[in-house]
Amino acid sequence: MHQPHLHLSPDAVYPFDARGVAKRFRHAAIFGALDALRPGETMRFVNDHDPLPLLDQLAARYGEEVEVSYRHRAPGAIVIDFVKAA
DSSP, X not given: OOOOOOXXXXXXXXXEEGGGSOHHHHHHHHHHHHHXXXXXXXXXXXXXXOOHHXXXXXXXXXXXXXXXXXXXXXXXXXXXXXXXXX
């Protein structure tokens, strides 16, 4: 019997490099990716600047449903884990 492929990363961490997404689509793409996460999964977000307005929008939209954790925070190199609450 054929098992459906769920596209799960072995460690349930999915990379999202915002630098490659056109600015006008960036927030919609991020929201779509977060909406697709299952509980306990992580989106590892990479960007060239600290996305403070986005973080405010995420807090308003998801509240405690998505945990935000900086992995790297330096000028020009931001890495944030967004973890969907279990």
